[in-house]
Amino acid sequence: MRIVDFSDEDPAVVLLDQRALPHRTEHLRLTTVDALVDAIRALAVRGAPNLGIAGAFGVALAAHRHPDDPAAVPAEAERIARARPTAVPLALGARRALARLDDGPAAVLAEARAVAADAARVNAAATTRAADLLSALHPDGPLRVLTVCNTGELACGVGGTALGAALRLHERGMLSEVLACETRPLLQGARLTVWELARAGAPHRLCVDSAGPAAIATGRVDAVVVGADRIAANGDVANKIGTYMLACAAARSGVPFLVVAPEETIDAHTATGDDVVVEERGPEEVLEVGGVPTTSPGTPVFNPAFDVTPFELVTAVVTEDRAWSPRREPNAPSAVRETRHDAVRRHVSR
Numbered sequence: 249m250r251i252v253d254f255s256d257e258d259p260a261v262v263l264l265d266q267r268a269l270p271h272r273t274e275h276l277r278l279t280t281v282d283a284l285v286d287a288i289r290a291l292a293v294r295g296a297p298n299l300g301i302a303g304a305f306g307v308a309l310a311a312h313r314h315p316d317d318p319a320a321v322p323a324e325a326e327r328i329a330r331a332r333p334t335a336v337p338l339a340l341g342a343r344r345a346l347a348r349l350d351d352g353p354a355a356v357l358a359e360a361r362a363v364a365a366d367a368a369r370v371n372a373a374a375t376t377r378a379a380d381l382l383s384a385l386h387p388d389g390p391l392r393v394l395t396v397c398n399t400g401e402l403a404c405g406v407g408g409t410a411l412g413a414a415l416r417l418h419e420r421g422m423l424s425e426v427l428a429c430e431t432r433p434l435l436q437g438a439r440l441t442v443w444e445l446a447r448a449g450a451p452h453r454l455c456v457d458s459a460g461p462a463a464i465a466t467g468r469v470d471a472v473v474v475g476a477d478r479i480a481a482n483g484d485v486a487n488k489i490g491t492y493m494l495a496c497a498a499a500r501s502g503v504p505f506l507v508v509a510p511e512e513t514i515d516a517h518t519a520t521g522d523d524v525v526v527e528e529r530g531p532e533e534v535l536e537v538g539g540v541p542t543t544s545p546g547t548p549v550f551n552p553a554f555d556v557t558p559f560e561l562v563t564a565v566v567t568e569d570r571a572w573s574p575r576r577e578p579n580a581p582s583a584v585r586e587t588r589h590d591a592v593r594r595h596v597s598r
């Protein structure tokens with residue numbers, strides 16, 4: 249299935265419109281940068297790695313639409329890079345494609361296709377490493393994994409990231425179930441993660457977001473596995489809203505909390521989680537569900553798309569290169585219990 253692609257005919261960026269899933273499979277053919285920016289902001293395409301791929305194809309589109317005026321392309325690339333502020337791969341993908349501009353539109357497109365190919369390679373390595381670590385942390389048998397939002401191929405490219413690790417466990421016969429948080433307000437869990445798990449034949453259940461911490465606290469979860477949109481240089485993790493509360497519950501219950509993400513998500517230019525720009529989205533997403541109003545019209549709304557989890561609550565950030573675990577300082581918060589860190593240490597590199 250084409251999730252994010254490029255068509256040479258028009259030329260156009262071709263997107264699976266994720267707003268229509270799970271009930272309809274529809275594609276968008278975007279022939280302008282304006283249309284692509286709108287699609288990114290509306291989450292027709294979403295997920296940090298796939299935003300990077302879409303951004304790179306968007307720059308290729310701009311280069312093809314300005315073959316005789318390449319000087320117009322950098323400004324278009326910057327508009328794409330800034331379409332959503334939190335996910336670092338969006339800007340990385342756009343700027344990587346832009347770097348080939350002097351070699352012509354075909355070279356820009358080739359680089360964009362390389363961004364997509366790299367995502368598949370990176371995901372394969374990271375999900376394998378994460379599945380190995382999860383098995384080491386839970387040697388007793390199949391795992392019950394809880395996750396939030398959507399981190400399969402719809403978000404991350406071939407192989408996925410956090411959900412990809414759960415599917416690796418499934419392939420190995422080591423997955424008891426995935427408990428998927430529905431992920432209000434846009435329901436990426438209910439609409440997309442459930443859809444991907446059902447297509448994979450993986451055992452799963454859906455729960456409301458506020459049931460996630462309770463599931464952890466009542467012994468229903470062996471590991472929490474999530475993605476990331478941006479990881480600060482100190483390891484603080486920006487991810488979908490609803491992640492932080494899962495990390496707090498996991499730390500208090502001694503349940504491993506893994507973040508699976510490409511190494512490029514770790515941003516040396518963002519010192520700590522305090523420096524992450526957290527996207528705040530419009531009130532309409534919270535004032536209704538599926539087009540049905542859920543509160544009084546005009547009610548004021550707080551709608552952050554992401555939250556930040558301090559690195560000290562993370563068992564390990566798992567990338568294609570390493571499993572990065574915080575040093576357990578002697579005065580670490582008492583709630584951060586050792587979670588079989590001897591097993592983690594066998595997989596962890598500093």
Ligand SMILES: CSC[C@H]1O[C@H](OP(=O)(O)O)[C@H](O)[C@@H]1O
Pocket residue numbers: 291294295296297396397398399403404409436474475476477487488489509553
């Ligand atoms: C790490 S890619 C998946 C990531 O993206 C989601 O955000 P959105 O659906 O708003 O793009 C969420 O943060 C997931 O963890």
